[in-house]
Amino acid sequence: MPDLKVNTAYMKTKTSTILIAFLLLLIISQPVHSQLPRETEAQKMQRMKWWTDARFGMFIHWGLYASPARHEWVKNHERLTNDQYQKYFDVFNPDLFNPKDWAKMAREAGMKYVVITAKHHEGFCLWDSKYTDYKAPNTPFGRDILKEYVEAFRAEGLKVGFYYSLIDWHHPDYTIDSNHPQRQNSDTAYARLNKGRDMSKYREYMKNEVRELLTNYGEISIIWFDFSFPGKNGKGHDDWDSENLLKLARSLQPGIIVDDRLDLRDVEGGWDFTTPEQYKVTKWPEYNGKKVPWETCQTFSGSWGYYRDETSWKSPSQLLELLIESVSKGGNLLLNVGPTARGTFDPRAQERLKAMGDWMKFNSRSVYNCTEAPAEFTAPSNTLLTYNPVTRRLYIHLLAYPMGNLTLTNMADKVKYIQLLNDASEVQFSKGRGEAANDLNLSLPVLKPPVEIPVLEVFLK
Ligand code: GLC
Secondary structure, eight states, X not given: OHHHHHHHHHHHHHHHHXXXXXXXXXXXXXXXXXXXXXXXXXXXXXXXXXXXXXXEEEEEOOXXXXXXXXXXXXXXXXXXXXXXXXXXXXXXXXXXXXXXHHHHHHHHHTOOEEEEEEEOTTOOBSSOOTTOSOBGGGSTTOSOHHHHHHHHHHHTTOEEEEEEESOOSSOTTSOOOTTSXXXXXXXXXXXXXXXXXXXXXXXXXXXXXXXXXXXXXXXXXXXXXXXXXXXXXOBOHHHHTHHHHHHHHHHHSTTOEEOSOSSOTTSTTSOSOBOOBSSOOSSOOEXXXXXXXXXXXXXXXXXXXXXXXXXXXXXXXXXXXXXXXXXXXXXXXXXXXXXXXXXXXXXXXXXXXXXXXXXXXXXXXXXTTOBOXXXXXXXXXXXXXXXXXXXXXXXXXXXXXXXXXEEETTOTTTEEEEEETTTOOBOEEEEOOGGGTTOXXXXXXXXXXXXXXXXXXXXXX
């Protein structure tokens, strides 16, 4: 009998272990983030169509860091405390701020959408948030910047977006981490400093602010959350409660387009586009073997916020090449301006926007609604190809202007007509001979057409 007792007890434990294991398995096999709206690939493409057609947008980094004018990470770089940083709040008064000027410059440059830092890592809010005192209306400036911004850019026909920093170096409940101005060297030091800080309150704060941003300013087309750095003394999706933050955003603005920095890479619906920052991709980025929507964000000169002494400004032709090359690989360019603490664009930024606009005025047809050219077309050396799949026109961007002629290999059977895009003047061509019978030899004007990067528009058969 005693044996039997032991046996029953053993059986009982075994059954419950199996039951627990089964339940665990059931939980794991459930789609964890099923609460995010589902859509098919085709629906997603349709939702993002205006954005992939637009190709070119303006990023605006503006905050208190415009005053120190030595990088938007100045608080971090110089390990400044809230008290030390306070002087920039106290003097913030951009008296020349006129977003109508900004919007006009963006439109004239050929940009179709805009994203502004509603809050950057420093924690300063450009709008009249109910949830903080650390906001533009409480500075000497005293205005809700976002209200004026959305109105001005919409009036110029641009789609409007917000950047919202997940990182916050001002909020009292945001725990000190490895990216914080007050970062530490030891676990005990972190523990001491973070005592009393409550990330769940910060998560609540973010949701409240995102709700404000996506409720009080009309249609918001893009939200840029920035950024996650999971790992020891870092922060990732659990720290932000990314799924629920995103769910909130999507529920308030169903069409909204979202970047990929919430640390939800592997979650269905967790991001819409990928964001190569400050570098040129070598080819159209893929995820799980599939090409994905992408946008490279780039600065004129290195930093995002206004940096007075920076001299590494890219030239207009470098910037145009950046735009064209992005389109040639199926992507977008989000080009950044860091307005000054007076509220204006640096003259160097204005010059470059103007130069891009001069080019776009005559050549935007090779950018809007365009994408990577089908693989059957080979780009001649020193050129970039883009392609409009609807009109079936191919665009050849001549980065180095050739001497008189240019050969298009293996294209004679595909081409109907060729013209220069800037003035719609015919480019004559002849077929090659013998082995080169399917090549086309183009005769180009000796003088480079009066645009930074000339474009050939090829009408395909
Ligand atoms: C980085 C930087 C930031 C900038 C952003 C733009 O994440 O932290 O300063 O806003 O990139 O992509």
